[in-house]
Structure formats: structure tokens, C-alpha cells
Amino acid sequence: xxxxxxxxxxxxxxxxxxxxxxxxxxxxxxxxxxxxxxxxxxxxxxxxxxxxxxxxxxxxxxxxxxxxxxxxxxxxxxxxxxxxxxxxxxxxxxxxxxxxxxxxxxxxxxxxxxxxxxxxxxxxxxxxxxxxxxxxxxxxxxxxxxxxxxxxxxxxxxxxxxxxxxxxxxxxxxxxxxxxxxxxxxxxxxxxxxxxxxxxxxxxxxxxxxxxxxxxxxxxxxxxxxxxxxxxxxxxxxxxxxxxxxxxxxxxxxxxxxxxxxxxxxxxxxxxxxxxxxxxxxxxxxxxxxxxxxxxxxxxxxxxxxxxxxxxxxxxxxxxxxxxxxxxxx
Numbered sequence: 001x002x003x004x005x006x007x008x009x010x011x012x013x014x015x016x017x018x019x020x021x022x023x024x025x026x027x028x029x030x031x032x033x034x035x036x037x038x039x040x041x042x043x044x045x046x047x048x049x050x051x052x053x054x055x056x057x058x059x060x061x062x063x064x065x066x067x068x069x070x071x072x073x074x075x076x077x078x079x080x081x082x083x084x085x086x087x088x089x090x091x092x093x094x095x096x097x098x099x100x101x102x103x104x105x106x107x108x109x110x111x112x113x114x115x116x117x118x119x120x121x122x123x124x125x126x127x128x129x130x131x132x133x134x135x136x137x138x139x140x141x142x143x144x145x146x147x148x149x150x151x152x153x154x155x156x157x158x159x160x161x162x163x164x165x166x167x168x169x170x171x172x173x174x175x176x177x178x179x180x181x182x183x184x185x186x187x188x189x190x191x192x193x194x195x196x197x198x199x200x201x202x203x204x205x206x207x208x209x210x211x212x213x214x215x216x217x218x219x220x221x222x223x224x225x226x227x228x229x230x231x232x233x234x235x236x237x238x239x240x241x242x243x244x245x246x247x248x249x250x251x252x253x254x255x256x257x258x259x260x261x262x263x264x265x266x267x268x269x270x271x272x273x274x275x276x277x278x279x280x281x282x283x284x285x286x287x288x289x290x291x292x293x294x295x296x297x298x299x300x301x302x303x304x305x306x307x308x309x310x311x312x313x314x315x316x317x318x319x320x321x322x323x324x325x326x327x328x329x330x
Contacts, residue, residue, distance in 0.1 A: 035093035036073035044077045044115025046089060048101075053109055055099040059088035066099045075101075080117055080172065087119070118149040122168035124178035130244055131164065131182040140166065143178070147171075158182070183244060185301060188327035201305075201323065210294045218286040218306060218323060234308070235288045236324050240301040247298050253291040294329070302329050 039045065048069050057064040059081050069075065075091040082088065086102040089110065103109040128142040138158065143166055145152035150171035157165045164182045169175050186192070192203040200219040205212065235254055239247040286306060305324030 035069075035095040035097065037076050037091075037094060039074055039113070040076065041114045044117065045074055045113045046077055046110040047113050048073045048075075048109065049111050050109045053101045053103075055091070055093075055097055055101055057099050059083070059090075059100045059102075061086070061102065063100070067093075067097050069093070069101055074113065077115070077117065082119065087117075116149050118147070118170060118172045118174065120148050121174045121176040122147040122152040122170050124154075124166055124168045124176050126178070126180050129181075131180055132244075133182060133184045135186055136184045138164070143180075145176075147174070183301075183326050185326040185328055188302075188329060192327075194325070205329075210297070212290075212292055212294060212329060214290045214302075214304065216288045216290070216304065218288075235290075235304075235306055237290050237292075237302065237304040239292075239299045240303075240326075241298055242300045244301065250292055250299070254288060299329060301326050303327070 037045070048071050051071050052068050054068060055066040057066055060083075069091070075089070075093070078090040078092060080087060080089050082105075086104055087108070088100045088102055090098075090100055092098040101110070122145050124143065124145050126142050127144065131140070131142060133139065138156065140154060140156065143154065145154050145166075145168040147168075147170040152168045152170055155167050155169070157167070160179075162181060163179045165177060165179045167175060167177050188203070188205055192201075194201045194203075202217045202219075204215045206215075207213075237252055239250050241247055288306070290304060303324050303326045305322070307324075308321045
């Protein structure tokens with residue numbers, strides 16, 4: 001009887017030991033703890049606060065599943081991005097699995113332990129209401145780009161003739177955009193020569209007190225086709241103050257005979273009157289002289305040129321249909 005009890009006790013001890021060995025070998029928490037990164041307060045790290053999250057190869061719920069992270073594990077954030085539904089954290093486990101884990105917006109599955117996660121786009125502001133680019137050179141000293149945590153890199157797009165679009169991007173890839181009115185302006189001292197693809201222009205300026213005379217000679221594109229010509233040209237001139245607001249009621253006298261025989265137009269212009277000519281040969285010069293008074297020095301910028309009817313059937317004529325630039329008058 002005593003031997004039977006002793007044998008039973010030994011059997012129970014052996015069975016208990018076997019259960020402990022099996023639990024030690026197959027308990028999942030041991031494997032999970034090995035893939036967790038060491039805690040490092042000098043890095044941006046997160047702790048998993050839900051039971052389990054899939055590790056994806058890319059920042060997409062449809063991407064390949066590489067494994068799992070589990071509650072209580074700690075990971076260093078290599079980078080992060082976001083979609084409409086999730087924040088995605090780029091991690092690498094101690095078992096060399098590298099990928100992305102998702103945390104739903106509005107109900108985070110992770111907790112930030114140290115460092116920062118920058119989800120705020122940079123802020124772009126301008127110290128000015130508009131920008132002026134002297135001699136056409138783009139500068140953006142008046143544009144300020146700030147980010148809460150990191151640096152901000154500015155780039156720009158001037159494909160729009162009236163507005164320049166700035167894009168600010170921080171180190172984490174967050175972006176912000178900002179558009180502002182701009183003007184390309186040019187210095188106008190005594191004489192200017194401007195050779196473009198469509199018009200060769202020559203300007204001279206005279207100043208007597210506040211009375212200005214601007215003489216212009218526009219050589220129309222020599223490639224213009226004789227059979228496809230505009231027969232109507234209109235002089236353009238506008239005036240602006242230091243805030244680039246139009247200065248109204250400036251009397252302008254137009255004179256087309258300043259260059260004599262070299263000019264195709266022979267008649268005086270009146271304000272916005274079109275010059276009519278039924279036969280404008282290639283390489284013709286359109287000549288206009290503008291005389292105006294800068295009363296009280298209100299005028300800081302002037303734009304001048306010409307426009308013509310757009311009755312063209314080829315690109316060469318179309319390119320020669322308009323010309324105007326902004327100049328500083330001194």
C-alpha cells in the first residue's frame with residue numbers, strides 16, 4: 001500500500017515536469033520578446049498596446065504579411081507615413097524582419113515612448129502681399145517655411161504666368177503648398193535691347209523732370225508668313241504704384257513717327273486706337289513713342305508693348321501677336 005502511494009507521487013512529479021518543459025518550449029511570449037527592440041530613449045520608439053498587429057512588406061493592408069508584433073513589444077521607428085485610414089510605422093525586428101505596421105487613425109494601436117512623430121505639415125507664409133523678381137530672377141527671401149520638429153525645404157513652380165506656387169517639405173515627407181502673385185520686373189535706365197523668339201525690341205527712355213518719353217521699336221518675327229498676317233496692332237501701356245496697384249487717369253501721348261522710314265506704321269496713335277495695315281511685310285518694325293507725366297511720383301512700374309488680332313493659321317504669326325513686360329522707372 002505504501003509502495004503504491006510512493007509510485008503515484010513519483011508519477012505525478014514526472015508528469016508535472018513534462019508539462020513545464022512543454023510550456024517552456026512552446027510558450028509564444030518567449031519568441032515575441034526576442035524580436036522586440038531594446039529600449040532606447042534617444043530614439044523614436046513605440047510600444048505595441050494591442051494584442052497583435054501584422055507586419056506588412058509595404059505600407060498597405062493588401063501588402064504581403066511578414067509576421068506579427070505583439071502587445072508590450074518595443075520598436076524603433078525608422079520612418080512613418082499615412083493614408084486616409086492608418087498611420088504606418090516602418091520597423092525592423094531583432095529577428096531581421098523589416099516592414100510596416102498599421103495603427104488606425106482615431107484609435108492608435110501603439111504608444112509613443114520617446115522621440116517624436118511629426119504628422120503636422122509645414123507652415124508657409126509670406127512677409128509680402130506679392131513678390132517681384134528683378135531681371136526675372138526668382139528669389140524667395142520673403143517666403144518663410146517652418147516645421148514644428150524638423151527642417152523645411154522649399155521648391156517652386158512658375159508655370160502660371162501670374163502666380164508662383166511654393167511647396168514646403170519636411171524631413172518626414174509632410175508637404176504644404178502656398179501660391180502668391182508675382183511680377184517679373186526689369187531695370188530700365190537709358191536703353192534696353194530684348195531679343196525673344198517672337199519679337200526683337202529696342203527701347204530708349206528720356207526723362208525731363210517728371211515727364212518721360214519711351215521710344216520703342218518692335219521688329220516682328222522674320223519667320224512670319226506673308227499670307228497670314230495680322231492687320232491690326234494696338235499699343236499697350238499701364239502704370240503701377242509701389243504696391244502694384246494700377247495708377248489711373250495718366251494721360252499718354254502716342255507718336256508713331258519717331259523712327260521715320262524704318263517703321264511700317266506712319267500714323268499717330270491715340271489712346272488704345274488700333275493701327276490698321278493690310279500688308280505687313282516680314283521683318284517689319286512697329287514703332288511707338290509714349291510720352292507721359294509721373295505726377296507726384298506715384299508711378300513706380302510701367303508695362304508697355306502691343307497686342308494684335310489673333311487671326312493666324314501658323315505658330316510663327318501667333319508668337320508675334322503680343323509683347324509686354326514690367327519695368328521700373330527711375
